[in-house]
Amino acid sequence: MMRTMWIVLLTLPAMWAQNTANGKKLFEAKACYECHGWRGQGGLAGARLAQTKLTLQGFRNVLRNPPPSNMPPYRAAVLTDQEVADLFAYIQSFPAPEPAKNIPLLKD
Amino acid sequence: MADYEVARLAKSKVDRRRFLKRAGAGAAAGLAFAPQGVAQQAGSVEVTGPVKPGSDFMLDVIQSLGIEYCAANPGSSFRGLHESILNHGGNKNPELLTCLHEESSAAMAHGYAKIEGKPMMIMVHGTVGLQHASMAIYNAYCDRVPMFIIAGNILDANYRRGNAEWVHSVQDVAAMVRDYIKWDDNPVSLTHFAESAVRAYKVSMTPPYEPVLLVADGKLQEEPPEEKNLRIPKLVMTAPPQGDTGAVKEAARMLVAAENPVIVAGRVARSQHGIELLVELAELLQARVHDQRLRMNFPTSHPLYGNPGVLPLNPNVSDADALLGLEAQDLWNFTHKMTPVNRFGMESQSVMKPGAKIITVSAVELNHKSNYQDFGRYVEADLAITGDAEATLPALIEEVKRALTADRKRAIQERGKKVTEANAQALRQHRELAAVAWDASPISTARLAAEIWAQVKNEDWSLVSWDRMMSSWPTRLWNFSKYYQFIGTHGGSGMGYGLPAAVGAALANKKHGRLTINIQPDGDLCYAPGVLWTAAHHQIPLLNIMHNNRAYHEERMYIALLGAKYDRSPEKSDIGTALKGPNIDYASVAKGFGLYSEGPIENPVDLGPAIKRAIERVKKGEPVLLDVVTQPR
Numbered sequence: 223m224m225r226t227m228w229i230v231l232l233t234l235p236a237m238w239a240q241n242t243a244n245g246k247k248l249f250e251a252k253a254c255y256e257c258h259g260w261r262g263q264g265g266l267a268g269a270r271l272a273q274t275k276l277t278l279q280g281f282r283n284v285l286r287n288p289p290p291s292n293m294p295p296y297r298a299a300v301l302t303d304q305e306v307a308d309l310f311a312y313i314q315s316f317p318a319p320e321p322a323k324n325i326p327l328l329k330d
Numbered sequence: 331m332a333d334y335e336v337a338r339l340a341k342s343k344v345d346r347r348r349f350l351k352r353a354g355a356g357a358a359a360g361l362a363f364a365p366q367g368v369a370q371q372a373g374s375v376e377v378t379g380p381v382k383p384g385s386d387f388m389l390d391v392i393q394s395l396g397i398e399y400c401a402a403n404p405g406s407s408f409r410g411l412h413e414s415i416l417n418h419g420g421n422k423n424p425e426l427l428t429c430l431h432e433e434s435s436a437a438m439a440h441g442y443a444k445i446e447g448k449p450m451m452i453m454v455h456g457t458v459g460l461q462h463a464s465m466a467i468y469n470a471y472c473d474r475v476p477m478f479i480i481a482g483n484i485l486d487a488n489y490r491r492g493n494a495e496w497v498h499s500v501q502d503v504a505a506m507v508r509d510y511i512k513w514d515d516n517p518v519s520l521t522h523f524a525e526s527a528v529r530a531y532k533v534s535m536t537p538p539y540e541p542v543l544l545v546a547d548g549k550l551q552e553e554p555p556e557e558k559n560l561r562i563p564k565l566v567m568t569a570p571p572q573g574d575t576g577a578v579k580e581a582a583r584m585l586v587a588a589e590n591p592v593i594v595a596g597r598v599a600r601s602q603h604g605i606e607l608l609v610e611l612a613e614l615l616q617a618r619v620h621d622q623r624l625r626m627n628f629p630t631s632h633p634l635y636g637n638p639g640v641l642p643l644n645p646n647v648s649d650a651d652a653l654l655g656l657e658a659q660d661l662w663n664f665t666h667k668m669t670p671v672n673r674f675g676m677e678s679q680s681v682m683k684p685g686a687k688i689i690t691v692s693a694v695e696l697n698h699k700s701n702y703q704d705f706g707r708y709v710e711a712d713l714a715i716t717g718d719a720e721a722t723l724p725a726l727i728e729e730v731k732r733a734l735t736a737d738r739k740r741a742i743q744e745r746g747k748k749v750t751e752a753n754a755q756a757l758r759q760h761r762e763l764a765a766v767a768w769d770a771s772p773i774s775t776a777r778l779a780a781e782i783w784a785q786v787k788n789e790d791w792s793l794v795s796w797d798r799m800m801s802s803w804p805t806r807l808w809n810f811s812k813y814y815q816f817i818g819t820h821g822g823s824g825m826g827y828g829l830p831a832a833v834g835a836a837l838a839n840k841k842h843g844r845l846t847i848n849i850q851p852d853g854d855l856c857y858a859p860g861v862l863w864t865a866a867h868h869q870i871p872l873l874n875i876m877h878n879n880r881a882y883h884e885e886r887m888y889i890a891l892l893g894a895k896y897d898r899s900p901e902k903s904d905i906g907t908a909l910k911g912p913n914i915d916y917a918s919v920a921k922g923f924g925l926y927s928e929g930p931i932e933n934p935v936d937l938g939p940a941i942k943r944a945i946e947r948v949k950k951g952e953p954v955l956l957d958v959v960t961q962p963r
């Protein structure tokens with residue numbers, strides 16, 4: 223268990239370097255930012271993606287068959303499985319936000 | 331009225347001399363009727379005596395109504411009234427506001443009325459001016475806002491001097507907007523004008539408030555009065571329509587008996603008193619209130635405020651066993667679920683509990699029209715009360731008090747606690763969500779809202795723009811409690827409302843010394859930006875802070891969505907929707923119109939100090955504009 227985790231952690235940065243760059247391009251080209259924001263922060267138009275708790279598999283499922291909403295289905299003709307993985311890598315790279323209590327303007 | 335009498339006598343002398351001269355000229359030329367040239371010569375007969383134009387009397391009538399401002403883009407069809415406002419009225423009550431587009435005039439009146447609670451006058455030039463103003467009039471109509479529209483026209487074909495007057499004249503001026511105004515008239519005498527003006531004002535100010543239109547005929551304006559004993563009828567305002575006593579009693583019984591009553595508030599409060607009444611009703615019933623934010627109906631920090639769930643858009647009312655819609659807009663959409671855009675076809679189903687009761691109170695049902703569909707889908711209410719909500723609330727409150735037994739009071743307290751807890755939790759959640767992308771550039775809409783709030787919260791502020799386009803962050807993070815702190819939206823979703831309505835609202839706020847804030851989307855600004863100059867020219871203090879996402883973003887999302895739905899990549903959704911290449915330099919645009927401006931501001935760290943500088947200028951009485959480049963939503 224520990225061993226696999228180490229391997230994953232060591233190989234992740236290399237995979238990400240490649241995938242996140244393409245994911246970033248896709249995030250714009252496939253219009254993800256339009257509803258979810260450039261940092262995946264979400265809003266009234268789309269759910270928050272930053273710090274998603276979804277797995278890659280879960281993410282792909284939502285993309286292919288989103289719940290009833292304004293979110294269009296992104297089928298393979300629009301995003302291949304590889305592209306979905308790249309996108310997922312990019313979304314996972316969004317920095318974790320400060321807790322609101324550490325931001326003076328969001329305190330009271 | 332002696333002046334009018336003198337004018338009438340002078341006019342009859344002139345007419346007699348003109349007639350004699352014309353007859354002489356005609357006879358000399360051997361014609362039964364004088365040719366035009368002679369007639370024109372005849373028209374140059376000198377006028378003697380203290381003659382006044384009919385438009386002076388028209389203005390006296392308008393002044394009797396207590397109208398403060400008249401917004402207009404100049405046009406010869408109302409030049410008589412224009413001149414009278416300046417020289418007979420001393421440019422006071424109403425004071426003329428120079429507008430660069432008739433749509434701006436009407437939208438300014440729209441924003442003004444929502445703060446001041448009474449109509450502004452606008453003047454539009456015959457056919458073309460009214461055509462320009464029409465979308466903004468439609469917005470006001472859908473938003474149940476009073477407006478006093480004067481349209482210039484020349485009805486008498488014999489009185490039109492040339493082509494311009496023919497193409498600007500029309501047989502039935504109001505026809506083009508009649509579907510979305512409440513009343514209009516085409517007076518053929520000054521007595522008629524006086525009576526119809528007073529009636530128009532009264533009709534406009536009887537709930538549901540709506541725009542009204544009166545034609546000011548060119549001949550009536552420009553000729554001395556012919557009528558004797560001109561007088562201005564007394565204005566007596568109508569008491570607003572109140573719901574039927576028996577029905578109100580029944581509504582109270584249903585609400586008190588319910589285990590979980592929920593209130594949906596559309597355009598309820600016209601005043602602070604209206605907010606207080608709604609608070610009283612909600613507290614008596616311990617019912618949560620979903621404020622549609624079409625007016626400032628309910629304090630956002632109240633424990634019973636049901637809107638922390640601005641996500642999703644349509645709040646969940648499926649737990650209600652009694653739903654009270656007060657001047658609610660499209661209530662059907664609260665009670666039903668429809669096939670969403672990412673599915674095909676259309677099915678709808680009720681989300682209400684079986685047996686749940688729907689009660690509606692609204693004055694809008696008194697004024698339904700056919701052609702435009704602003705009435706929304708038919709609501710199958712169990713009890714529908716026709717009456718103005720604010721006027722009906724006192725009686726409803728009394729009936730609820732009467733129906734509340736000690737037992738019911740105990741049971742009710744429990745449900746109130748649940749709403750309060752949900753509220754506190756939602757607020758914490760909003761703050762955590764606002765922290766995401768806090769440092770992002772383009773600047774997040776949550777950061778924009780938080781930075782503005784930090785600078786204005788200790789002022790007497792008034793936010794006069796809608797906030798849905800920025801994920802409702804002000805609604806989620808600010809503390810709204812006064813009726814002028816939020817004025818809802820365009821009504822008819824006609825873009826281009828935002829900027830001029832903000833200028834009109836700021837004008838109304840000016841005499842109260844309030845700090846007016848307009849968070850301004852870029853697309854909306856571009857329809858008719860000239861109103862910035864109007865704000866500068868008339869020294870209307872207004873803090874414009876742009877939510878510049880460099881797009882008609884709402885539409886861009888639709889294009890992407892429809893493409894993907896049909897397996898087409900949304901890559902091209904920028905075409906026809908993005909406002910970039912080149913970027914529009916709004917700070918320069920504003921500067922060109924005479925405003926202090928800064929931007930584009932792209933780094934969130936720069937925002938706070940810029941807002942501070944801008945507020946200093948606004949406090950000195952100026953409009954300012956900060957161009958802030960933002961996240962899409």
Ligand SMILES: Cc1ncc(C[n+]2csc(CCOP(=O)(O)OP(=O)(O)O)c2C)c(N)n1
Nearest residue numbers: 799823824825851852853854881882883884
């Ligand atoms: C007169 C008019 N034209 C077009 C539309 C369609 N429309 C709805 S939202 C929108 C975009 C407005 O852009 P902006 O004000 O910048 O707001 P954003 O959606 O970018 O936040 C448009 C064009 C409309 N509602 N009214």
